[in-house]
Amino acid sequence: MSVNTFHVAMYPWFALGHLTSYLHISNKLAERGHMISFLMPRNTIPKLEHFNLHPGLISFIPISVPRIEGLPPNSETTADLPFSLHSLLMTAMDLTEPVIEVSLRELKPHMVFYDFTHWLPALACRLGIKALHYCTISPATVGYLISPERKLHEKPLTEADLINPPPSFPPSAIRLQPHEARGLTTITTNDYGKGISFMERQLISLASSDAVIFKTCREMEGPYCDYLENQMRKQVLLAGPVLPDPPTSTLEEKWVTWLGSFQPKTVIFCAFGSECILKSNQFQELLSGFELTGMPFLAALKPPIGAETVESALPEGFNDTTKGRGVVHGDWVQQQLILSHPSVGCFVTHCGSGSLTEAMVNECQLVLLPHAGDQFINARIMSGDLKVGVEVKKSEEDGVFTKEAVCKAVKAVMDNDSEVGHVVRENHVKWREFLLSKRLENSYVDDLVQKLHSMLKS
Template identity: 30%
Template sequence: MSPGSATAVAGASPPHFVLVPMMAAGHAGPMLDMARALASRGAFVTFVTTPLNLPRLGRASSDDAPPIRFLPLRFPCAEAGLPEGCESLDALPGLALLGPFNDACAMLRAPLVEHLKDAAGDDAPPASCVVSDACHPWTGEVARELGVPRLSFDGFCAFSSLCMRQMNFHRIFDGVDDDRCPVRVPGFPIDVEISRSRSPGNFTGPGMKELGEEIMAESARADGLVVNSYAELEPTFVDAYETAIGKKLWTIGPLFLMSPVVSTATAEQDTTAIRCASWLDSKEHRSVVFVSFGSLVRSSLPQLIEIAHGLERSNRPFIWAVKPGNLAEFERWLSDDGFESRVGERGLVVTGWAPQKAILSHPATGAFVTHCGWNSVLECVAAELPMVTWPHFAEQFMNEKLVVDVLRVGVPVGVKDAAQWGVDSETVVATREDVERAVVVVMDAGEEGASRRARAIELGRKAREAVARGGSSCRNVELLMEHVTQKKSMA
């Protein structure tokens, strides 16, 4: 189906997709990529955000970039009991505010419905469907008020999403007293065991259990599911997930490969990107280890010290993107310990933001030490690199199982228990010996390392094929538009 042909199905206006992401960098980014993919094929796209999140999304600078209508709704911080400015997950000062944050998100329902009804027939066609993050169950009511289908966007892989569904559906931890006791997940295509301490139950607190049940209920009512993965990466689990939910599932990833490259870097970020590129240019092909744990992880100083010594002992070149809870304390340690002077040009420490996609795709980069967030896993897969897996919370331990046990492109650092997001802890979960061992193994040039790298290269090739014209993910975007257009014509 060529761009614009979805419009021809209905013979009228193009389908109007209303996209509602979770307000967090790791959630909003893939949905913005989805918005570009839909808009480039002729859809009208409204992207819901908030005033403080809007500048973080950036704009496509080229004249031929697909048009997207950004809708910044006022985020009701005060009404929900949040400090002003807490408009995204990564802006929350602690776990205690997660409940109020979700309450604030739910308060967007009425203004969103009102805006979409007022805008219909004015500067936009009526909404054809709502595509929202699974963590926004309130959008189900938005879709019902508008009389349109709701599609749930799953920011996880099919493997982890199916695993979580089966865990919740069968309530596998009922009656299990030992948090570290592995429990088999029923109805899963392969034998998988997981303990409560490694399960995605890290976001606890008042109202969280009820929110989880509401998310499950609304997911069951959704018209279908959109997944940021590609069929060739996890075919068994995509099929099994679709069968389990009894609904259509569209794999349309990796979404960052689907959309045009858009630069939204600030001047400071541009400086960091140039610094990283210049340093990488001086290194040998596939010799560098990149270490980064995403936008939400904040490592304690004792843990950072162990990572530093592990990287030093590995004797491999490295770029390390650090987001500690107390940056000044870490920088003081760097100065007092003499770490940077000892590693010299072999290591580059970047505090704060780092150009992750550019680093992973550079020819000098040879492996990625990652927290196993799904966006990072996909970026690493697309870059054809093996990884050291260091999950922290949410579904990351399940992503690790896919990477290590199924795809066989990962080396576990050996973390036993999940961290709790938003809770400061001085615990060391991986020692310098753990870090050194994992880095040495993942960079091994022997037979095992060569096989791991060959599998990574093959997965990267399949990722590019999936998003190319005629590829599975490209076709699924077109089929998704066709599905919504047909629903629109029948309304």
């Protein structure tokens, strides 16, 4: 290995969104000659190795997920489990510490990128390895929820606390509705792993790191980055947008044929990721909202709570009323390729950070329907700060949405004579051109590499 290159170990949380995000930054670093050792659950490697564009420099190190009581056999990522069992998977990941120590001693990387494993910085320090918290959550979300200004070591987080941002949080459109604040309070204060809450885990992970790296750029989230650097008194580094590389595969023929039967920019595409599972009534309202638009649609959704298949959960008579123009698909689809298809004009998204990145570099308009966690704040950034999408209106108290609200949001971004649609389309074009500038991404990644080199010398 050259004196101008370094060796990074990657150990992200066992969620597909985190794993793929770490693979994207791995590709950017490997493109510049740096060596990557990616520690990943053994049976998940074959599912994600197609993302590895530099197999000569990126090596997958298989990790066996420890078996613990209550965790179903062969479960390796959050996609294999209901949300209620994610804490058990975190417990299992924590139990890999001895194996990770052996691996790091053998690999001898210069640094390790991690996120949820709060014990990794102390381990890395003992081994003389720099520990970088590569955060897949936006700086706005971290700053809003767990800024040191909230004094979370002194008092528990409450629903009332989260309705509004911390006192010196940058001016923005970010506020939480009561149902969102209630859900986030519960999630952050409940155990996530054995004997430690999600919030405590994040506070330790951030505070113990040698620096925090965010997958964003100053032009989009600069004030939030400055706020966090000031609050945490820690170096905040930016990797830039870290756009996914173009897919090497081609779109399945059945989708090529189906999408190709419609006019350009007329199809609604809806996908809610590998973990979002709706309640049955909300699943039906969503689909009825698409039906109400009169537009063709493709919805890739998991079966709702209590249903075995998407077909069994469809509204009564739905197949007859949407025949020829509506498809509800209960399995994985090639999201990146579908988003770039000329027939797709609207993307209804749960606002996961990976999905938003893919959408921002395509031409389809954004309808935002956040479901949990950081997705609420992502939605406010997109609809309020950047004004590139329209959020589906929900009841503030319980978060319930109607088919009429879904239809209204879709029409707002799709209708040519919509004033709101004109604004979001104009802004989307501006940010899309900005993000696709090759000089932008290169400058951020090159700057990150330079700062990492400087850290290794200090």
